[in-house]
Amino acid sequence: ARFYRELPKVELHAHLNGSVSFVTMEKLINRKPHLNIEKSMTAIGKGQRRTLDECFEVFKVIHKLVNTEEDILMVATDVIREFAADGVKYLELRSTPREEKDTRLTKQSYIETVIRAIQQCKNEGLDIDVRFLVAIDRRNGTEVAMETVKLAEEFMLSSGGQVVGIDLSGDPKVGHGKYLLPALEKAKNCGLKLSLHLSEVPSQLEETDLLLNLPPDRIGHGTFLHPEMGGTQHLVDKVVKNRIPLELCLTSNVKGQTVQNYSQHHFRYWYQLGHPCVICTDDKGVFCTDLSQEYQLAAATFNLSHEAVWKLSQQAVDCIFAEEALKEQLKEKWTKLQPQVL
Numbered sequence: 466a467r468f469y470r471e472l473p474k475v476e477l478h479a480h481l482n483g484s485v486s487f488v489t490m491e492k493l494i495n496r497k498p499h500l501n502i503e504k505s506m507t508a509i510g511k512g513q514r515r516t517l518d519e520c521f522e523v524f525k526v527i528h529k530l531v532n533t534e535e536d537i538l539m540v541a542t543d544v545i546r547e548f549a550a551d552g553v554k555y556l557e558l559r560s561t562p563r564e565e566k567d568t569r570l571t572k573q574s575y576i577e578t579v580i581r582a583i584q585q586c587k588n589e590g591l592d593i594d595v596r597f598l599v600a601i602d603r604r605n606g607t608e609v610a611m612e613t614v615k616l617a618e619e620f621m622l623s624s625g626g627q628v629v630g631i632d633l634s635g636d637p638k639v640g641h642g643k644y645l646l647p648a649l650e651k652a653k654n655c656g657l658k659l660s661l662h663l664s665e666v667p668s669q670l671e672e673t674d675l676l677l678n679l680p681p682d683r684i685g686h687g688t689f690l691h692p693e694m695g696g697t698q699h700l701v702d703k704v705v706k707n708r709i710p711l712e713l714c715l716t717s718n719v720k721g722q723t724v725q726n727y728s729q730h731h732f733r734y735w736y737q738l739g740h741p742c743v744i745c746t747d748d749k750g751v752f753c754t755d756l757s758q759e760y761q762l763a764a765a766t767f768n769l770s771h772e773a774v775w776k777l778s779q780q781a782v783d784c785i786f787a788e789e790a791l792k793e794q795l796k797e798k799w800t801k802l803q804p805q806v807l
């Protein structure tokens with residue numbers, strides 16, 4: 466277990482409000498006792514499973530607990546510190562800006578607060594670089610998506626490089642990518658990188674095909690892309706041709722029941738193809754995991770040597786959205802750490 470904790474790691478798929486630890490959750494619950502929320506309502510423990518629909522209910526509960534600037538600042542700084550303590554050297558956080566009339570939270574102040582948290586952690590001297598992806602919740606449709614991209618663009622230009630891209634997420638059974646295409650194209654044209662949840666559930670093949678034409682810079686999950694899972698060779702070819710990295714979240718997919726068990730996880734398929742795969746947590750709070758555990762789980766399930774695991778974490782550096790200079794710095798960091806860790 467020590468090897469996995471000491472392994473320098475890159476986390477590219479982490480939803481802010483899904484990443485809230487038990488400790489932070491307790492602080493939030495104490496701040497809002499009138500909500501009568503218990504910890505068991507905000508996480509899915511060991512051996513437990515929920516349908517994907519039930520997972521989305523959990524997010525609704527968490528959103529009630531995180532509805533002020535103060536909450537967001539605490540949650541974001543705690544989450545960043547926890548990733549740093551787990552040996553994550555580079556983190557891309559993603560979150561859906563929310564407006565809360567009761568607390569006068571605006572989408573603007575939501576993003577500002579996350580950026581403030583990133584800066585605070587930098588000032589603390591933590592050994593982690595953090596970037597932010599502004600998330601589009603697919604259920605909210607064309608106009609909100611366009612508004613989100615505009616906000617992200619403004620912050621990309623004003624935040625000094627902290628906002629680097631757009632995430633498309635939210636309940637995959639709601640809405641359709643075709644309505645979001647103009648916003649995603651606009652994002653791409655103004656220099657925002659795109660990480661899209663694609664084929665997280667079956668029967669999204671048409672949407673996936675359409676969105677792959679953009680093409681996105683990274684894919685979240687992609688569980689049902691390949692023929693063995695009801696996808697098509699045509700889709701696989703598109704992903705391979707553009708060498709679009711996949712963000713793969715083992716515990717999340719098994720606990721959310723889109724994948725039956727660990728050995729059937731699509732990591733196997735893509736890894737065997739030699740395609741860029743990045744191990745991620747998705748929602749370390751909700752799914753009670755951390756990135757070290759996810760690497761260890763992948764190694765145990767797919768029989769990976771320490772050398773292979775090292776390579777996996779090293780190759781993740783190539784998939785980050787931050788500027789080239791930081792990428793080079795991280796590569797040097799890995800080279801320096803290799804003799805100590807491996």
Ligand code: 5GP
Pocket residue numbers: 480481482483524559560561562600602634635636637662665717747748
């Ligand atoms: P937030 O954006 O509020 O920081 O994080 C929670 C949100 O992330 C959820 O409401 C949902 O939109 C998105 N999310 C978290 N986990 C998943 C997942 O496994 N699949 C999808 N499609 N969306 C997710």
